[in-house]
Every structure is written in C-alpha cells, then in structure tokens.
Amino acid sequence: MDVSGAVRIGIFGGTFDPIHVGHLVAAVNVRHALRLDRLLLVVANEPWQKAGLRSITPATDRFAMVEAALGDVPGIEASRLEIDRGGPSYTADTVAEVAALHPGSDLFCVVGADVADVLATWEQSDVIARLATLVVVNRPGSVRSAALDGWRVAEVEVPALEVSSTDLRARAADGRPLDYLVPEGAVTCMRARGLYADMQMTVTSGRPGLGVPGALPAAAARMRPAVEW
Numbered sequence: 001m002d003v004s005g006a007v008r009i010g011i012f013g014g015t016f017d018p019i020h021v022g023h024l025v026a027a028v029n030v031r032h033a034l035r036l037d038r039l040l041l042v043v044a045n046e047p048w049q050k051a052g053l054r055s056i057t058p059a060t061d062r063f064a065m066v067e068a069a070l071g072d073v074p075g076i077e078a079s080r081l082e083i084d085r086g087g088p089s090y091t092a093d094t095v096a097e098v099a100a101l102h103p104g105s106d107l108f109c110v111v112g113a114d115v116a117d118v119l120a121t122w123e124q125s126d127v128i129a130r131l132a133t134l135v136v137v138n139r140p141g142s143v144r145s146a147a148l149d150g151w152r153v154a155e156v157e158v159p160a161l162e163v164s165s166t167d168l169r170a171r172a173a174d175g176r177p178l179d180y181l182v183p184e185g186a187v188t189c190m191r192a193r194g195l196y197a198d199m200q201m202t203v204t205s206g207r208p209g210l211g212v213p214g215a216l217p218a219a220a221a222r223m224r225p226a227v228e229w
C-alpha cells in the first residue's frame with residue numbers, strides 16, 4: 001500500500017511460452033522496487049500479435065507452467081484473467097478489468113524494453129496510459145527509443161538476463177539444455193504435460209532422476225513421446 005492506503009497492483013502480461021528466469025527476475029525486482037502489494041503474471045489467451053506466425057502452446061498449459069514456476073513466491077501470482085475472458089488478449093481490456101475489480105488501486109503495467117517500443121501498435125493503448133503507470137524494465141538487445149508521450153513511466157533496472165522464450169523453444173528443438181533458464185517447477189510441469197515434446201528436449205537438472213533418460217518418473221515416462229527429449 002502507498003501512503004494514501006491505495007493497493008499497488010502490477011500487471012505483467014506475456015505469452016510465457018515458456019516462462020523463464022528473465023520473467024521471474026524482472027517480476028521480483030519490479031515488485032520490490034515499486035513496493036507492489038501484488039504483481040499479476042497475466043498469461044495471454046491468444047497473443048494476437050503472435051498468432052499465425054508460429055504455433056503457440058495452449059494457454060492452459062502456459063498458465064500451468066507459470067503457476068508451477070512461481071510456487072509460493074509472496075506477492076506474485078499467475079493470473080487467468082485473459083484466459084477466462086477468452087478470445088484475443090488485449091492488455092487494455094485487462095488493465096480496465098483489474099481497475100474495475102480493485103477500485104482505488106494504483107495500477108502498474110510492466111513491460112520489457114522491447115515491448116515498450118511497440119506499444120503504439122497495441123489496441124487502445126490510451127486506455128492503459130490513462131489507468132496505469134507504465135513500468136519499463138531493461139532487456140539485453142533492446143534499447144527503448146519510443147518517446148512514450150502521454151504515459152506515466154517508471155523505469156526499473158533489473159539484472160540483465162539474455163534469455164527469451166524464442167531461444168528456449170529453439171533449444172528444445174535442437175536438444176540443447178534448458179537447465180536453469182526455465183525454473184525447475186516449470187520444467188517438471190512441461191515434462192508431465194509433454195509440452196515441447198515434438199521438439200527434442202534435453203533437461204539434465206531437476207529432481208533426482210528427472211532429467212536422466214531412462215529414469216523418468218512414471219507419469220512423465222507414460223507421456224514420453226516417440227522422439228527423445
């Protein structure tokens with residue numbers, strides 16, 4: 001809460017396909033820096049700007065990975081708002097929904113520097129600008145250049161981690177390890193659900209036996225695809 005007693009809520013949207021340490025490190029540092037009471041990791045139902053460009057893991061599976069990655073980190077939650085709303089996911093609708101659910105709260109919309117530069121392409125970005133403070137975190141390889149006139153902007157410096165879901169999917173596809181880049185809980189979830197299983201996935205860390213071919217837990221072994229992962 002701030003001095004006026006308003007609850008401070010952050011909205012950190014993403015496709016999270018899959019979630020990785022870059023997301024989590026940004027989340028905990030933003031929550032700390034801005035003294036947020038809650039930070040919602042909002043899993044996009046249909047990331048409309050990515051649709052058609054590649055196949056996207058079903059939203060419920062991406063949500064399960066986010067939940068599993070978070071465990072019980074205080075103040076940071078996986079949010080189903082966009083999944084429950086259905087259809088294409090527009091952040092403006094999400095911010096408006098959170099504002100309606102929590103009247104009088106202070107809202108913060110968190111994005112990486114790469115996203116900050118393309119906000120003008122978002123649907124009704126003026127609604128977000130009106131209802132929330134934009135929080136921009138640094139991201140390796142992205143320099144924010146957009147002017148962001150009309151936005152209330154807070155910049156939060158987070159440890160720079162050069163990791164992306166795109167790279168992780170490429171790693172899964174050619175058999176390189178995902179270890180430590182994807183939180184262990186999410187890796188366990190991924191394996192149990194057989195996600196990215198059409199890709200060749202190598203994970204060598206995790207609980208004893210989890211990443212060792214031939215020593216998979218029963219549930220994961222049953223779901224093991226024909227391709228080695």
Ligand code: ATP
Binds near residue numbers: 021
């Ligand atoms: P993809 O490569 O599939 O686009 P991604 O790694 O960019 O995946 P998203 O789900 O698209 O992950 O990103 C959600 C949000 O997290 C965006 O605002 C993005 O800028 C931010 N983000 C992702 N990775 C990092 C990182 N390593 N450091 C800081 N911010 C990040």
Ligand code: MG
């Ligand atoms: Mg991205």
